[in-house]
Amino acid sequence: MPPGYRNVNKRLNDLLSTSQSKSYFVGAVTVVFIVIMAMVGILPAYSAFTFQNEENAKRDEVIAKLTTKLQISQTLSKEYDSKIDVVNYFKEIFPDNPDQNGIITLLNDIALSNSSFLSKLSFNKNPSVLFAQSGYEEQIKSQQVSITVEGSQSALQNIVNDIESSRRMLNILNFTLDRKTAEDIATQDGISHGEYVLNVQMEYYYYTNLTSTDTL
Amino acid sequence: MEQNRIFNLLKPVQPPPTFWDKTYDWVLGKARVVILVTELLIVFAFVAKVIVDTQARAKDEEIATLKSELGFYATQREPLFRDIQRRDSAYQRLWKNGAHYKEVLDEIYSYIQNPGIQLTVTAEKNRVSILGYDDLSAVQNLETQLKASPSFSSVFVDTLSLEQKEILQSTGQYVLVATLADYKREDLN
Numbered sequence: 001m002p003p004g005y006r007n008v009n010k011r012l013n014d015l016l017s018t019s020q021s022k023s024y025f026v027g028a029v030t031v032v033f034i035v036i037m038a039m040v041g042i043l044p045a046y047s048a049f050t051f052q053n054e055e056n057a058k059r060d061e062v063i064a065k066l067t068t069k070l071q072i073s074q075t076l077s078k079e080y081d082s083k084i085d086v087v088n089y090f091k092e093i094f095p096d097n098p099d100q101n102g103i104i105t106l107l108n109d110i111a112l113s114n115s116s117f118l119s120k121l122s123f124n125k126n127p128s129v130l131f132a133q134s135g136y137e138e139q140i141k142s143q144q145v146s147i148t149v150e151g152s153q154s155a156l157q158n159i160v161n162d163i164e165s166s167r168r169m170l171n172i173l174n175f176t177l178d179r180k181t182a183e184d185i186a187t188q189d190g191i192s193h194g195e196y197v198l199n200v201q202m203e204y205y206y207y208t209n210l211t212s213t214d215t216l
Numbered sequence: 217m218e219q220n221r222i223f224n225l226l227k228p229v230q231p232p233p234t235f236w237d238k239t240y241d242w243v244l245g246k247a248r249v250v251i252l253v254t255e256l257l258i259v260f261a262f263v264a265k266v267i268v269d270t271q272a273r274a275k276d277e278e279i280a281t282l283k284s285e286l287g288f289y290a291t292q293r294e295p296l297f298r299d300i301q302r303r304d305s306a307y308q309r310l311w312k313n314g315a316h317y318k319e320v321l322d323e324i325y326s327y328i329q330n331p332g333i334q335l336t337v338t339a340e341k342n343r344v345s346i347l348g349y350d351d352l353s354a355v356q357n358l359e360t361q362l363k364a365s366p367s368f369s370s371v372f373v374d375t376l377s378l379e380q381k382e383i384l385q386s387t388g389q390y391v392l393v394a395t396l397a398d399y400k401r402e403d404l405n
Contacts, residue, residue: 018236019234019236019237019239019240020236020239020240022240023236023239023240023243026240026243026244026247027243027247029247030243030247030250030251033251033254034250034251034254037254037255037258038254041258041261042254042257042258042261045258045261045262045264045265046261048265049261049264049265049268052265052268052269052272053268055272056268056271056272056275059272059275059276059279060275062279063275063278063279063282066279066282066283066286067282069286070282070285070286070289073286073289073293073294074289076293076297077289077293080293080296080297080300087300090300090303090304090307091303094303094306094307130341134313136306136309136310137302137306139302139306140306140310153325157318157321157322157325160317160318160321161318164314164315164316164317164318164401165318169307169310169311169314171310171313171314171315172314172315172317172339173315173340174338174339174340174341175317175338175339176336176337176338176339177321177336177337177338178335178336178337179333179334179335179336181334205310207302207303207306207307209299
């Protein structure tokens, strides 16, 4: 055994020869052990545990939000499918394109249902000044349409009402309800379409789709 | 010289423990407990870390699953819902800004006492013009009734022209101009 080692051994034995020194030694070793274990074992594990716990709490929030969104999407999807008729009707009355044929049919039907005669109908592709000044979003477009209808006073009043209440969204810009003169009636060659004339200038709207997909 | 062997069967008498002997025994016992507890704490800490890490992985998988399910709705369905939402909002706005003349028209004609007269009713935005040819008392009556109606905020006779022979008959051509109090549509039901 090397002499140095024997000296250390002897010194250690001398140090631990009494109960007092042995008590101090055991106490010191215990404290050192606790400190080292706390620093390299307990504290890092605890801080990692608490950090991961906080991260898990954030994950729980994300899961809750995603679950809610998924439920809403599923509910909306079911409702959309169950009310597809309503959706299609809505797109019919507020279509993607001008649909002038639809407007002609609608106005003609309104005139016929009120026993009146649609004598003139014309389109103007330019939107009205009122529309241009209203500041609507880009997707909303409009066209103007002018009609002349002949019929009785009450019938033409009803036509105004039918135009205003049409779900097809016909907005009356101006109208004139005029009683024909005797000369006007006389020049109709026996064909009478009523004593009154209604001239209406209105505009209708359509909704163009965005070109890019808009998602959350 | 022969050595005598002595057998001592008595338990050796130890000297009485001193204060430090007792202290040493106590410290040794307590130190064992402390070290054991410390090691148990370390074990618990690492076990807890393993548990939360496992939970984190499970939650990450759940998030990935939810996102993949939502991916379908985001690309296929959400654009449809958004389109309907925007379209509906635009429709309601257009509807509310639309004009409504039916009640006013009915009201004006209800005040016309002579249905056979020459009459032209013109409306544009919130302004209604009534061009007619009638008895002056009827014109006055019409003006009074329109002024009394809550449908009109102002009413005035813009033009009143009578020719010489019409003065005797108290008839003439008139233009009544009325401003509508409200000509917008009501909200959609």
